[in-house]
Amino acid sequence: MKAVPVPGIAGAWLFEPTPHADARGFFSRTFDREVVASVGIDPDGFAQDSLSRSVKGVIRGMHLRSGAGEAKLVRCSYGEVFDVVVDLRPDSPTFRNTEYFQLSGDTQVSVYVPAGCAHGFQALTDPADVSYRIDRPHDPSEDVTIAFDDPDLAIPWPLPVSLTSDRDRRAPSLAEVLKTLR
Numbered sequence: 001m002k003a004v005p006v007p008g009i010a011g012a013w014l015f016e017p018t019p020h021a022d023a024r025g026f027f028s029r030t031f032d033r034e035v036v037a038s039v040g041i042d043p044d045g046f047a048q049d050s051l052s053r054s055v056k057g058v059i060r061g062m063h064l065r066s067g068a069g070e071a072k073l074v075r076c077s078y079g080e081v082f083d084v085v086v087d088l089r090p091d092s093p094t095f096r097n098t099e100y101f102q103l104s105g106d107t108q109v110s111v112y113v114p115a116g117c118a119h120g121f122q123a124l125t126d127p128a129d130v131s132y133r134i135d136r137p138h139d140p141s142e143d144v145t146i147a148f149d150d151p152d153l154a155i156p157w158p159l160p161v162s163l164t165s166d167r168d169r170r171a172p173s174l175a176e177v178l179k180t181l182r
Contacts, residue, residue, distance in 0.1 A: 001032045003039045008097040009087045011114040013039055015073070019108060028108045030075060031133070041112060046073070050132045054081075054123035057162025060130075061120015062146040062153070062171070064088060066181065069115030070142075071135040076103035079128030081121040082158050086146075088181060089116035098153065105129070118146055122157050144181070145171040 006012035015035065019028040033043035054060060061084065064070070074083065083101040087094045101111055103121070113119045121130060145167050148155065152174045 001029055001035045003035055005039075006085070006099055006111070008094055008099045009085055009114070009117060010092050010094045011112075012085060012099065012117070013041070013112040014101070015110040015112065017108050030077075030108050030110065030131075031073070041071075045071075045135050046133045047136050048134050048138060050134070050138075051077070052130050052132070053127050054130070055162060056123050056126035056128070057159045058123045058128075059120060059148050059157060059161050059164050059168065061168065062086060062118040062148050062155075063120060064116070064118040064144050064146075065139075065142040066144050067142050068136070071115040072113045072119065073110050073133040074103070074113060074119065074121075075108060075110040075131045076105055077108070077129045077131045078105040079123065079125035080104045080106075081123055081128050081130060083111060083121045084119065084155055085111065085113050086118040086153065087114075087116070088118055088178065089114070090181075092116070098155070100156075103130075118144075120148055120155075122159060122161075124159065143167075144177060146174050146177050147171040150174045
């Protein structure tokens with residue numbers, strides 16, 4: 001497994017595993033504490049693992065947490081997703097930068113999303129399973145959602161939107177959210 005810095009988001013990393021494939025399928029290490037620690041991330045700092053399953057076209061996001069924020073390690077374990085990270089840390093040298101990734105169950109690449117960055121994805125397959133490893137227990141009172149179709153973000157979602165949650169459909173604009181985060 002190797003760690004590759006994400007140039008457009010300070011502190012974000014891609015973790016690229018080395019799958020071992022044969023006639024049975026493949027085996028892949030999806031988390032390696034030594035590799036994670038080598039880039040300055042505390043491998044023991046994760047508190048919860050979660051999994052979402054989405055049908056093709058679903059958008060989940062753009063989500064982040066208020067307060068201390070929430071760092072997460074995100075991986076598409078089955079299927080494929082268009083993944084988005086937006087840096088919303090006012091003091092970051094990459095503030096308001098956006099990066100896009102195609103995450104796939106075939107590659108098992110993970111993206112580390114630093115606290116203070118918004119994250120979302122669109123399922124490109126039916127289904128698409130996304131695994132999350134977060135650094136502190138979830139507190140719904142700290143949930144922040146930004147409109148996934150906000151023109152200021154101009155995210156080029158690759159498919160027509162099939163479904164979103166009520167929360168995502170009613171989300172405020174990036175400009176409104178930035179006023180509350182400062």
